[in-house]
Amino acid sequence: MTDRIALATDLDTAAADARRAFAATVASTAADRAAWLRAVADELDAHRDELVAIADEESHLGQVRLNGEVARTTAQLRLFADAVLEGSYLEATIDHPNPAATPPLPDLRRILRPLGPVAVFSASNFPFAFSVAGGDTASALAAGCPVIVKGHSAHPRLSLRTAELVAGALAAAGAPDGIFSHVTGRETGVALVQHPEVRAVGFTGSLHGGRALFDLANGRPDPIPFYGELSAVNPVLITQAALDARADELATGLAGSFTLGVGQFCTNPGVVFVPAGSGFAERVAAAVGAAPAAVPMLTDGIADAFAGAVGSLAARDGVRVVGGSAEQHAGSGSAIVLATDAATVIADTDALYTECFGPSTLVVEYDSVDQALEAIAKVGGSLTGSVHAEPGEDVSAIVAVLSEVAGRVLFGGWPTGVAVSWSQQHGGPWPSTTTIHTSVGVTAIRRFLRPVAYQSAPESALPDELKESNPLGIPRRVDGRLVLPA
Known part of the structure; x- marks a missing residue:
């Protein structure tokens, strides 16, 4: 597995592998992705002592804080696994035909689908929770997007070791080759944002660095979403x-x-x-x-x-x-x-x-x-x-x-400490973030999805989430009404 990670330091190779993996992840089931996420969480928990020791040497944050951060990281991986199985994040919506409507309404069925390979930039201040296996990686994998992580120079040994464990856990759980890669270096990070195979970027860092990458993402021939958390004074x-x-x-x-x-x-x-x-x-x-x-x-x-x-x-x-x-x-x-x-x-x-x-x-x-x-x-x-x-x-x-x-x-509280939950919002107007989305909590998954509507599609062409019988038993909005599974 170490050789696999070393191979991924070639960005073009990592990107090509991620594109091939997307063919499998976009067709994967909720059960598949939940199993992948839980496998990563279990592997990190199993190696907690080793990881915390490396992190403490590189970050000086102390073992109490770092043990808590590993627990937060694995908990959010498992939360996304639960969310994928629950299914409401897909916003599955069905409108049955109504020829009497003005204009006439055909059969329309809408769902959120993964964007494609995602670039994730690790943060310096959270070597676990906002790093290699942090919230951006977890939410992208949950969405069905392969991930290329750019490790942070503040904790290089921890980043590489975490990447080895993540890649190994995903492979053992049956995830497709190329679903996860790890790259390093400032120039590689710039090239990552501009790489044609990358369809979105998650970033936590400085205003200066984030703005430069944001401009690169928007200056591409095909601009892509750049989800940056940049700067805040929090009044x-x-x-x-x-x-x-x-x-x-x-x-x-x-x-x-x-x-x-x-x-x-x-x-x-x-x-x-x-x-x-x-x-x-x-x-x-x-x-x-x-x-x-x-x-x-x-x-x-x-x-x-x-x-x-x-x-x-x-x-x-x-x-x-x-x-x-x-x-x-x-x-x-x-x-x-x-x-x-x-x-x-x-x-x-x-x-x-x-x-x-x-x-x-x-x-x-x-x-x-x-x-x-x-x-x-x-x-x-x-x-x-x-x-x-x-x-x-x-x-x-x-x-x-x-x-x-x-x-x-x-x-009546103080803002340090961000719970990971369904209702959390970790994002705000510019310059705190570059978009309206959150980078913490279940709805962070929304960043890496896009809506697709199917009009007058035969049942055989529909994803299971939109089939009339609702075989997966997920919440859906049908003819304007929210329908919950029995």
Whole structure:
């Protein structure tokens, strides 16, 4: 199996293999794909200790965090297996003929079908859950799309070993040759997005890198979907009543959230709005403490970028450093708390809303909730928006603004920590993501499917999901009504 993975480092070979595999995956059954996904999950669980040890050496994230991430990764593989068998993700829809309709309605049957080979870019900050066997790979395989993974340079040994295990598990479960490949290198990644056999891309990473690949995907002679998760500051608004009731609790919660994983989470609460004169920033700084982080950041490049970003932010007029130091040392990941006011943010949004990927937060004091909402409306797209209020407070205006700028609105919680479920939405307006779709949860599968309608087709030409007898027993919409299996 190692030789097979080595062979896949040739992109053209991997792409040709994936195209051939698609002929089999597009015709595969739900039971087939569920078995493939569960086989991968079982293999990763069986090698958890080995994988965690490699990941800890390369990422410095600690065995507790990494064990939890393996569990999340295998759980989402099994969740997609369940979803494939349940069948509602296909949006199977049947309209029976109605010659009396205007215009006359023929027999129409619609279903979602896989796009073709998918490119997946591993993320640096989640070496399992958003990497080689992460959510993008799981959802693409569940859809019936072969996958070519571009491994991340932050954890090369882990990527290769995980790829070996995934490929071996798929082969043992009877998946077609070429359904999964692993490639490496920046230039290979660029070529992967442009390769004519690739029909969609899943990406988690920086705004700069993601935008460059997004433009390549759209600049192809045949543009393809690029599902990128890029950048977010994830605004939080705390009301006066909430501060009066539990200021210390909120400060401790915020400190724990923005320093979790040395701040290397896409859902970090990067800008937090609080009433003027509350002294909340000082409470947060006290909760964080002055000691540097106990573990280094993922890479020296990430640490240097973080130091530059917080240094630039601290140098802006009207911004002050409340806790920590703006002079970060490469690799240290020392936490920093900064503060300003809403008027300054409104006047300088482009600079003050820049994501600092690391353990920092900007506390913004507001004179009124309306002023805070004016500032939040300028934040651009974020993955999350949070409100901390007390029971009985009218937060409808706050929720309306947060819903405009974020894909997930939290009430009384902190955004770090993304559950994997049917209803999860992990995506938001630009620049948090490039599309309206989620990259976490069951509906992430929708990214790698396209609708096909069959008109007046004979029963023998229809996929089982659209046959009149519903042999698979999946939920379907028939003549406008949702019909659930008995």
